[in-house]
Amino acid sequence: MARQQLKVWPSSWVSAAADTASWCLALSLVALLLVCSLGAGGAGAGEAMPQVRGAALSARPCEEIYVVAEGETLHSISDRCGDPYILEQNPHVHDPDDVFPGLVLKITPSKPR
Template structure:
């Protein structure tokens, strides 16, 4: 009876070690896949074709003022108005009820009057 318990106990520890190793391999593979997907040339090709991308830093202020504008992090209606030369942003966007309630990702209509 003691020999059965020894075999059963060592069998369970082997299964646990194999499951632990498999889970680590899976986790590392997932991290590697995420890195490859985020750093690959597909993102560059999408931006070259005019696809949507994340705009940060100096590129944020260099964005063009187009008729359909997506508010970025740190922007206000006042800063967009100054940047694009459109003092009537609030009147053209009835879905914006409060000029202080502007958030990143909000889509607004502007009529740019001066090029950046």
């Protein structure tokens, strides 16, 4: 049985391929960082998100599409808006204790504020 000889690639070709691969990887990383930094801010990146606390929190209107603010719970939203069926109307909320600022809820307000 004859032994097969392994092909040996010229070192210049291997070096050129490694250089090309490293440049492609570096450019991809820079592009990814650029896209992520632009995506986080988006349009209006200089605008700060207003925080609603204290008396201003209770003065917020109860609309059909409701964005949870800091310090709110499903119970407090339900009491203020008069909607005991928030959990049933929002199947994306699996745990009533897992409510966080920015969560979008559908509510049916029964008592205007």
